[in-house]
Amino acid sequence: QSALTQPPSASGSAGQSVTISCTGTSSDVGAYDYVSWYQLHPGKAPKLIIYEVTKRPSGVPDRFSGSKSGNTASLTVSGLQADDEADYYCTSYSGTSTLGFGGGTKLTVL
Amino acid sequence: EVQLVQSGAEVRKPGESLKISCQGSGYNFGNYWIAWVRQMPGRGLELMGIIYPGDSDTRYSPSFRGQVTISADNSITTAYLQWSSLKASDSAMYYCARTVSILRGVPVRLDPWGQGTLVTVFS
Numbered sequence: 001q002s003a004l005t006q007p008p009s010a011s012g013s014a015g016q017s018v019t020i021s022c023t024g025t026s027s028d029v030g031a032y033d034y035v036s037w038y039q040l041h042p043g044k045a046p047k048l049i050i051y052e053v054t055k056r057p058s059g060v061p062d063r064f065s066g067s068k069s070g071n072t073a074s075l076t077v078s079g080l081q082a083d084d085e086a087d088y089y090c091t092s093y094s095g096t097s098t099l100g101f102g103g104g105t106k107l108t109v110l
Numbered sequence: 111e112v113q114l115v116q117s118g119a120e121v122r123k124p125g126e127s128l129k130i131s132c133q134g135s136g137y138n139f140g141n142y143w144i145a146w147v148r149q150m151p152g153r154g155l156e157l158m159g160i161i162y163p164g165d166s167d168t169r170y171s172p173s174f175r176g177q178v179t180i181s182a183d184n185s186i187t188t189a190y191l192q193w194s195s196l197k198a199s200d201s202a203m204y205y206c207a208r209t210v211s212i213l214r215g216v217p218v219r220l221d222p223w224g225q226g227t228l229v230t231v232f233s
Contacts, residue, residue, distance in 0.1 A: 036218070089155055099145075
């Protein structure tokens with residue numbers, strides 16, 4: 001059982017926006033600004049797309065944005081493109097030495 | 111460019127041993143913790159453990175302690191994940207990733223990742 005809860009699936013049409021949630025507790029997501037999001041394409045190396053809730057690594061398009069409210073973090077993908085179809089995972093620091101992952105969300109671009 | 115390159119796919123029988131590798135380049139390998147992450151078929155990601163190549167300090171997630179061995183050779187900028195006796199349930203994709211930590215041994219994010227090593231165990 002994952003420490004963080006994500007919806008198993010999300011979808012949106014090309015050009016639209018979609019938001020994926022990551023719900024934790026007041027001990028992890030709610031307590032620290034160390035939420036990260038990762039994109040997994042089959043056959044490719046996983047990629048960090050958001051860190052510290054809202055920051056984007058160099059090279060990640062600004063169509064990807066992150067936010068947090070209370071114990072829930074969110075990843076928003078705007079202007080959906082076919083290549084955005086992938087699995088997305090969140091992580092959050094929880095004050096312990098173990099980094100927990102969300103269960104993952106499969107994003108489908110219709 | 112910071113990069114992690116993993117060894118190729120492996121097929122083994124139950125009971126056999128295996129060691130897979132992850133070679134880093136483009137940064138001071140010894141100064142960053144390396145994490146190993148498992149993804150079983152159709153399942154999510156699980157952090158198995160981390161190692162600091164500079165001094166081989168290793169931390170295991172509770173579920174994986176005693177099941178695998180994580181090691182590193184800083185002189186050749188390579189980290190390893192090994193099994194002494196594989197089980198069918200070890201069949202999975204295994205990723206290594208460089209960690210960013212806020213405290214020693216406490217990762218807060220993983221970047222970059224290796225391309226993954228698929229391990230298949232069947233009789």
